[in-house]
Amino acid sequence: MSTEWSASGLEALRLRLVRSKAETAALPDDEQLLVEPFSPIFVYPIFGDEETIFGYQSLEIDYRFASGSLNQYLSISFDAKFPEQGDVKADDPEKTLYEFIPPSYSKNLEAFEATVEKDAREFKPLGTRVGAYRTRSAGAGADKGKGKGKGKGRSEPGPVLPEREWEPVEDPEQDDDDEVRYEAYWANWDTPGFKEYHRRMQIFVLLYIEGASYIDEEDGRWEFVTLFERRKTDGVTSFHFMGFVSFYSFFCWPDTKRLRLAQFVLLPIYQGHGHGTALYTTCYRNILSRKEISELTVEDPSEAFEDMRDKCDLFTLVSENALAGLKAPLDREWTESVRKKYKLADRQFYRLVEMLLLLTSDPNDAPQQRLIRLGVKKRLYLFNKEQLLQIEDKDERKAKLQETFVGVQDDYRRLTYKFSAA
Numbered sequence: 001m002s003t004e005w006s007a008s009g010l011e012a013l014r015l016r017l018v019r020s021k022a023e024t025a026a027l028p029d030d031e032q033l034l035v036e037p038f039s040p041i042f043v044y045p046i047f048g049d050e051e052t053i054f055g056y057q058s059l060e061i062d063y064r065f066a067s068g069s070l071n072q073y074l075s076i077s078f079d080a081k082f083p084e085q086g087d088v089k090a091d092d093p094e095k096t097l098y099e100f101i102p103p104s105y106s107k108n109l110e111a112f113e114a115t116v117e118k119d120a121r122e123f124k125p126l127g128t129r130v131g132a133y134r135t136r137s138a139g140a141g142a143d144k145g146k147g148k149g150k151g152k153g154r155s156e157p158g159p160v161l162p163e164r165e166w167e168p169v170e171d172p173e174q175d176d177d178d179e180v181r182y183e184a185y186w187a188n189w190d191t192p193g194f195k196e197y198h199r200r201m202q203i204f205v206l207l208y209i210e211g212a213s214y215i216d217e218e219d220g221r222w223e224f225v226t227l228f229e230r231r232k233t234d235g236v237t238s239f240h241f242m243g244f245v246s247f248y249s250f251f252c253w254p255d256t257k258r259l260r261l262a263q264f265v266l267l268p269i270y271q272g273h274g275h276g277t278a279l280y281t282t283c284y285r286n287i288l289s290r291k292e293i294s295e296l297t298v299e300d301p302s303e304a305f306e307d308m309r310d311k312c313d314l315f316t317l318v319s320e321n322a323l324a325g326l327k328a329p330l331d332r333e334w335t336e337s338v339r340k341k342y343k344l345a346d347r348q349f350y351r352l353v354e355m356l357l358l359l360t361s362d363p364n365d366a367p368q369q370r371l372i373r374l375g376v377k378k379r380l381y382l383f384n385k386e387q388l389l390q391i392e393d394k395d396e397r398k399a400k401l402q403e404t405f406v407g408v409q410d411d412y413r414r415l416t417y418k419f420s421a422a
Contacts, residue, residue: 005082007059009043009051012093014060017067017240017269018113020120023233034240038268040207046100055082055090066116067240068123068228070200072105073112100206102199120238125228126194127187131282132169134181135273159318159359162418165274180231182242182275184282188223198224201244204265210302212263221249225283227266227275242270245283256294259287264305280312287343297345310415313344314352318419326356328371350379355412359419373405380404
């Protein structure tokens with residue numbers, strides 16, 4: 001009986017960003033995905049560890065957002081509901097969701113659609129624009145392999161950058177009627193209206209970040225970068241929510257602060273087109289421009305995010321020729337000055353240094369390869385010292401360190417395979 005009347009929360013909950021009728025009709029075929037329903041990855045923070053909802057057959061939870069303002073509509077339908085039997089009764093999915101979403105959602109579809117049309121004309125992103133970019137056209141990579149992207153002022157051979165799927169908009173104030181572009185906006189709790197906007201978007205944290213929870217909106221050390229698609233249809237400029245990043249700041253002696261990236265959300269309908277790297281890079285560039293910030297760290301990153309971060313940070317160092325002439329053993333005074341300039345945490349920076357050594361060193365230069373190997377092993381030993389010292393046999397400990405080194409080297413090759421030497 002319990003199986004017959006149990007519904008998967010992942011299957012029942014359907015999300016949708018709704019645009020105006022005119023813009024929906026104008027979307028080309030290859031962009032219709034932007035208005036199609038999409039699914040969450042996690043619902044256990046809402047519906048429990050089993051991610052099930054008891055008491056319904058063919059349960060559907062239709063949860064819609066106005067694509068820019070994120071004003072919301074909720075509808076729950078089903079074919080049959082479990083008849084109450086003593087203490088056993090059907091769950092109330094709307095009541096459960098009510099604990100996690102703003103109470104201002106609509107249950108009237110016509111009223112919600114009217115809100116969508118109004119928002120399409122009137123909604124503007126909150127906060128200060130800190131970056132903009134466009135995706136590359138189909139022919140944008142025609143000159144690939146002809147020296148493009150080798151780094152500013154490069155005077156010696158080095159890694160050639162892989163082609164990116166996006167490029168910065170140098171003058172965001174310039175208006176192009178035919179251009180779809182993407183803009184990032186910085187805000188904090190003091191930004192007028194942002195606290196209310198955050199209450200509408202924070203549900204995506206629970207649905208797409210494992211182990212996530214809501215943050216304290218009374219804590220003034222939070223700041224955010226929100227990403228929007230900007231598009232013109234019939235002369236009307238509209239903005240559409242794509243995702244956001246949250247940061248938490250810590251005091252760093254004597255007079256700066258360390259910024260920790262805590263949450264990074266990009267909605268599924270925008271994934272796979274370079275928007276994640278563009279959003280991260282835009283945030284990072286903004287941080288580099290701020291004198292009061294001395295370092296960027298990341299809180300408990302997923303493997304996918306860590307890969308993206310590694311590639312973005314490596315791209316930055318290579319494109320700016322930041323470590324030209326890098327050799328082992330490292331000149332620590334020099335590398336530390338570079339690390340501080342690029343505001344990277346110690347472990348992250350020296351992993352990138354090791355990747356660059358792998359990319360740029362001559363594999364036939366035995367003395368250099370030995371020095372690189374010893375440098376990587378030293379870092380790995382210090383990082384894993386407590387676990388390694390639990391291995392009593394010295395030879396076994398050395399073998400374990402060598403195994404770790406080989407694994408790290410293989411991972412570096414995987415991360416850098418799109419970079420090439422020149």
